[in-house]
Structure formats: structure tokens, C-alpha cells
Amino acid sequence: MATLRHTRYQIAIIEHDQLLMIRFADATSNFWLLPGGGREPEESEIACIEREAWEELGVLVAVEGLIRHQQDQPDATYQAFKTYRCRIIEGRPKPGFETPNQHDPSAGIAEVGWVNLADPETWPSLIVNDLYTFNVLQQLRQALNYA
Template sequence: MRPLPHVRVVPTCKVALAVVERRKRYLICRRRADAHFGGYWEFPGGKKEARESWEACLRRELREELGVSVRALRGFGRLQHRYPDRRISFRIYRCQIARGRPKPLGTADIRWATAEELPRYRFPPADLALIARLTEAGSLPRRRRHAILTRQRRNRS
């Protein structure tokens, strides 16, 4: 009898991301130099804690990292990405800033960038599918963009 092959369990990290748009620009944050993917840019958000809802996670992370309160959290989709040592499961929400002005409290820097500018920034591989989606959606007329996003949501269900 042959021994069973070694099965490596890859941990899953659950992350809530915010797509905060203001005047056709998206809020992005630069990771601190000492962080994983230090110096890269990312969308605001962070790791979900046990027994925490996705929405509560996002509100907490934006308060801690940027000093803002958000409203109108609308689901924008889910993404999965696998790195050699971990899997990331994202829940993405569109939201608006309700109170406060974003400040880099837990990040190295923040910027507002258009969809067309996003590919010029260096993002971790896990964020690239979201950037492609925003870039595609941002370059289409509103009615066509809505049809595509609705179809994408239906196909994932």
C-alpha cells in the first residue's frame, strides 16, 4: 500500500475591500514599507475578524486606517486570489464617505486616481482583477456599464 500524498492546507484570509469613488476618482492607499507587498498600492479595507460581519469589518478598517465613516455599502462582488502560501477571499463594497476626511493613519499614503490612472500604480496581484473591472466599467457609457455589471453579478450567483 502506497502512502497518501501530502496534502498542504493553504490558509484563507478573508478581506473586505472598499471602492470609494468621488468625482470619478477612486481612493487608493499605499502599503507601509514594512508590510507584505510594502510600497504597493491597494484599495482600502482589511482582514475580517471572527464573528465580525463583512460590513462591520469594512467600517472598522476604514475608521482605523483612514479616520473616516462610510455609508451606502453596496455589494460590488467577490474575488478570490491564490498566492503560494495563502488564499485571499475578497468581498468588495462600493461606499461613500459619510464623515471625516481620509488621512493615512494606517497606511503610508493615500491618493485619488481615475480608472484610467489605476494601471500606472503598482498593486498586488490579488487586486488586478478589480482594477480591470473598474477600468472596463469606467470606459463604457453608463447604460452599457450597468448591463455588463449586472450580467457579471448574475453569472457569479
């Protein structure tokens, strides 16, 4: 069972209506999500976002502000989600580092990709058929006035 962490800090990099996401894959699952994770002890929220962007995407970001603070849909690991809008200031996004899984060494970030926030009909079926990710994107669209 996953260790309970209170808040997941998520990164929303948006360029020309395109949102950057990561695809995670392991032996039993394959899904898209926003990059991000939990804070380390003594780490600020901004430092967490910057570290996660570097670890998961290989980019340096400028954090532009909080888009959404969600506390009504806890999952197995997190009780709340904070999504920050960021801008890439250095580097090109690529699959980055994921904490090694001793039970499945192949688990990790398989790819990075862009999805069009303005046009959900163009989203890959892996997103459309994943109720969790689909809802997260719809809520993000609403918070950013796309819907």
C-alpha cells in the same frame, strides 16, 4: 508566513470617477491597494468594512453594496475578495493605522490618494507596473462599467 484568512473585505470609495486607495510601504515593498482586511471573530461583513475604513482611512462610511466577489485569484493570505462600494459620511481620508510589524516598525500606510477610474493613462507608474494592483483596478473598472 502570513496567517491564512479566507476573505479580504475591500473598500471602494468613488467620488466623481476617482477611487480612493492607500499606499503601503515597508523596508522591502511599496505598493497601492484598496483599503480593507479580514474580519474579526463574530464581526459581520459590514462591520468589518466600517472598522477597516476607520482604521486605515480615519473616516466613517456608509456601505452601499457589494460590487464584486472574486474567488479565482487567491494570494498568500486570502482565498477570496469582496469589494464593497462605500460613501464617506464623516471625516477626511488620511493614512491610518496598520497592525504594527515587529520586524519593521516603519511599515504602514504611507499615504492615501485618488486614481481616476475613467482614465487609466493617468495612473501612477507604481500602479501600472504592479500587475496585481493593475489587474484589480481593471476588474473593478469592468464591474463598474468603466471599461
